[in-house]
Amino acid sequence: MAEPAHGLGGLKYDPSKKARPQELNVFIAFLIIVAAFEILGRLIMGESFLFNTREGTEGLFNTQRLSIIILQVATVGIIAIGVTQVIITGGIDLSSGSVVGATAMVAMSFAQTALVNGNPNPKAIFGDWAMDLPIFVPILVGLGCGLIAGLINGALVAYTKIPPFIATLGMMVSARGFARWWSTGNPISFPTESYNAIGSGMRPVFIFIALAVLFHLIMTYTKYGKHSYAIGSNEQATRMSGINVDRHKVLVYVIAAMLASIAAIVVSSKGQTAQANMGVMYELDAIAMAVIGGISLQGGRGSIIGTVIGALIFGVIISGFTFLKLDAYYQEMVKGVIIVGAVVLDQWRQKSRGARV
Amino acid sequence: MSDFILETRGLTKRYGGVHALEDANFTLRHGEHVAVVGDNGAGKSTFVRQITAVEQRTAGDVIFDGAPVNFAGPLQARESGIETVFQTLALADDLDVPSNLFLGRELFKFKLGPFSILDRKAMREKTMEALKTTAVKIPNVDNPIRNMSGGQRQCVSIARTAAFASKLVIMDEPTAALGVQETAQVENIIRGLKERGVPLILVSHNLRQVFDLVDRIVVFRRGRIVASLRRDETDGNDIVSYITGVKGGVEV
Numbered sequence: 363m364a365e366p367a368h369g370l371g372g373l374k375y376d377p378s379k380k381a382r383p384q385e386l387n388v389f390i391a392f393l394i395i396v397a398a399f400e401i402l403g404r405l406i407m408g409e410s411f412l413f414n415t416r417e418g419t420e421g422l423f424n425t426q427r428l429s430i431i432i433l434q435v436a437t438v439g440i441i442a443i444g445v446t447q448v449i450i451t452g453g454i455d456l457s458s459g460s461v462v463g464a465t466a467m468v469a470m471s472f473a474q475t476a477l478v479n480g481n482p483n484p485k486a487i488f489g490d491w492a493m494d495l496p497i498f499v500p501i502l503v504g505l506g507c508g509l510i511a512g513l514i515n516g517a518l519v520a521y522t523k524i525p526p527f528i529a530t531l532g533m534m535v536s537a538r539g540f541a542r543w544w545s546t547g548n549p550i551s552f553p554t555e556s557y558n559a560i561g562s563g564m565r566p567v568f569i570f571i572a573l574a575v576l577f578h579l580i581m582t583y584t585k586y587g588k589h590s591y592a593i594g595s596n597e598q599a600t601r602m603s604g605i606n607v608d609r610h611k612v613l614v615y616v617i618a619a620m621l622a623s624i625a626a627i628v629v630s631s632k633g634q635t636a637q638a639n640m641g642v643m644y645e646l647d648a649i650a651m652a653v654i655g656g657i658s659l660q661g662g663r664g665s666i667i668g669t670v671i672g673a674l675i676f677g678v679i680i681s682g683f684t685f686l687k688l689d690a691y692y693q694e695m696v697k698g699v700i701i702v703g704a705v706v707l708d709q710w711r712q713k714s715r716g717a718r719v
Numbered sequence: 720m721s722d723f724i725l726e727t728r729g730l731t732k733r734y735g736g737v738h739a740l741e742d743a744n745f746t747l748r749h750g751e752h753v754a755v756v757g758d759n760g761a762g763k764s765t766f767v768r769q770i771t772a773v774e775q776r777t778a779g780d781v782i783f784d785g786a787p788v789n790f791a792g793p794l795q796a797r798e799s800g801i802e803t804v805f806q807t808l809a810l811a812d813d814l815d816v817p818s819n820l821f822l823g824r825e826l827f828k829f830k831l832g833p834f835s836i837l838d839r840k841a842m843r844e845k846t847m848e849a850l851k852t853t854a855v856k857i858p859n860v861d862n863p864i865r866n867m868s869g870g871q872r873q874c875v876s877i878a879r880t881a882a883f884a885s886k887l888v889i890m891d892e893p894t895a896a897l898g899v900q901e902t903a904q905v906e907n908i909i910r911g912l913k914e915r916g917v918p919l920i921l922v923s924h925n926l927r928q929v930f931d932l933v934d935r936i937v938v939f940r941r942g943r944i945v946a947s948l949r950r951d952e953t954d955g956n957d958i959v960s961y962i963t964g965v966k967g968g969v970e971v
Binding site for chain 2: 602613662
């Protein structure tokens, strides 16, 4: 800083004492957790978590495990990007998992292929007119589902002034109901080649990274980002500053729901099928990623980078437990502890911050 | 052009049966600094709230900048050139100083609807300029407001008002919660406004401050304006007797 260290009432500013960015702390936590699994792995399992110890395979790292981790994280991570924006404005979105289910069902209905091994598609939802449609049709229909869900969420939050928790809880229940009603509970399968391609291989990871970079830039450099932080920080002041807070909130919920529908397209393409139960609990995993990444549930603080690192931590922990051959039951239980622990940590951080002022 | 930047005629506000403000006739000349004083509940804040349209008046006219106005809300008042510093701070704690100063009137490098790209460098430079002209010293403008003292935050809030002030500034007890040095700082900003010819309505409990800063003192008592005195034609005792009702003769 070129400014002299002058201050009010003799206050001095010392740039070297500036607090470390939150993201760095989260990243250090990430490294510690990875190291812990590496050590535990060597002690308990006698093999490395990170590195390639297998005979006859090339490479320094255990690329197979690493790619599974990041692939697992990518789908929910896409949702977490949207959830992060909602929480920064001081809201919450519990509907993303159900929006994934509903979107997957609808999008897949428009992505089916007419002939399966020479026979008519046994899972066909619509008639011949909806078969073998170009790839943009299911994508646009899917995004449309997100748009509608987001508009309803946003309008409820912004204009009826009911708490976001309740508004999106309603959507969570209704969208899941819609997903079941769509095909009376039957799975929808046999998509076209081009639809399959969306989620094949490592593509979900690239989609996740591209969206994370895009929204990081948006949150940092645009009016949308600035106003999102302002609303979460002091909604009344933001309103008094002439910003249309209600319209902004609708936009935030629309973006979150549309990111959930992108995740739905990816996950249904990857699994080559859509089921009404797709995405159950995704919303909580996404919120957990954001919380682990250092977001404040009071709003105003957090970042996309933090959430991405939070998502990696989440993936490493789940994969680490599998690696240590811990039961899935334990994983669920520990997941809950992690979410609550991250929020408690945030409370402590805020308290110590408050004491200093 | 009228002599007055602001004029109220018969301004009245009732809350149910309570006459919070009764028939207030008030004028403010271009460049004039006026203090509004009075006991608690005398109607000072009610008066200000009618002008800034935080509340809608029961009766009367407000003439601002030569034309009668009917603002729908504080936002519209602000857009018309009335900048207000409220008793409660209107700042976003998690944003830095430039973001707060420019909240709602950001500068852009590239317009693209909600995704317009902010011109952070220009906003930072203009912030430093604004802080310089208002003589506000902030150790580091890139820090979130959260990490600053109450006085610094109030200074940012006032600097924001002063920096964008076009036609009229209203301050409702701007130094109520501040320490000695911080109060001095705010008073300097007010003197700066005077030099720049920006008219001001200052609601204050602090008579020392009032006599230091303003040209004219308007006394409210029980919802009515009971006196309007030039600073050099009155003194503290005089004002206090109007405030307490010894003078003014509006005893009920």
